Amino acid sequence: xxxxxxxxxxxxxxxxxxxxxxxxxxxxxxxxxxxxxxxxxxxxxxxxxxxxxxxxxxxxxxxxxxxxxxxxxxxxxxxxxxxxxxxxxxxxxxxxxxxxxxxxxxxxxxxxxxxxxxxxxxxxxxxxxxxxxxxxxxxxxxxxxxxxxxxxxxxxxxxxxxxxxxxxxxxxxxxxxxxxxxxxxxx
Numbered sequence: 464x465x466x467x468x469x470x471x472x473x474x475x476x477x478x479x480x481x482x483x484x485x486x487x488x489x490x491x492x493x494x495x496x497x498x499x500x501x502x503x504x505x506x507x508x509x510x511x512x513x514x515x516x517x518x519x520x521x522x523x524x525x526x527x528x529x530x531x532x533x534x535x536x537x538x539x540x541x542x543x544x545x546x547x548x549x550x551x552x553x554x555x556x557x558x559x560x561x562x563x564x565x566x567x568x569x570x571x572x573x574x575x576x577x578x579x580x581x582x583x584x585x586x587x588x589x590x591x592x593x594x595x596x597x598x599x600x601x602x603x604x605x606x607x608x609x610x611x612x613x614x615x616x617x618x619x620x621x622x623x624x625x626x627x628x629x630x631x632x633x634x635x636x637x638x639x640x641x642x643x644x645x646x647x648x649x650x
Contacts, residue, residue: 466529473521480521481514488530492537498610499541505548509540516540538608561610564635584647591641595634602627603634 464483472480492513496506513536526532592600598620605611605619606627613631617624 470521470525470529473518474525481518484514484517484529484533485510488533491530492533495534495537495609496541498612499538499545500548505544506541509537509544512540513537534609561607564606564631584642587642587645587647588638591638595637599630599634602630606631 464487469480469483469487472483489510492510493506496509497503500506500509513533516536517533520532520536524532592603595603602616602620602622605616606613611619613624613627616622617627620627622630
């Protein structure tokens, strides 16, 4: 079933929407959750919560890209679960590594005090990633949005793990320079 048809089911409040969504995007959303949580039970629960959140959000929202809409919901739910599960400690999985890698080029919480500034920062990063060469942007997104392991990224793009690490390091440096230039971060 096409995405627009699934969205129409949500708009009609037809429970078949959840079944179709789970059939088409269940494995995709599960992979996102599992990359963050490294727990089959927690990942399954986040995926189920994704369907509930999608049901509650559509309508009034009408996503242009259902796949990315669901990915964002799954990612946010998984990050929230990760943070609540690992309060006071850094758990396993890729999320701790990803956060450590990005800490060198993102401003701290005290630098971004309002929700508006956070949205502006997000927009600035999105525009930066879109300006990258396609492969570098995809590698960056796979690592920092989908929290994929470096070995998975290397395999996906037929690169060595070292090559992926170098690409990520260079992109983080470029991102930091870009954020300094845009006034979000000071050296």
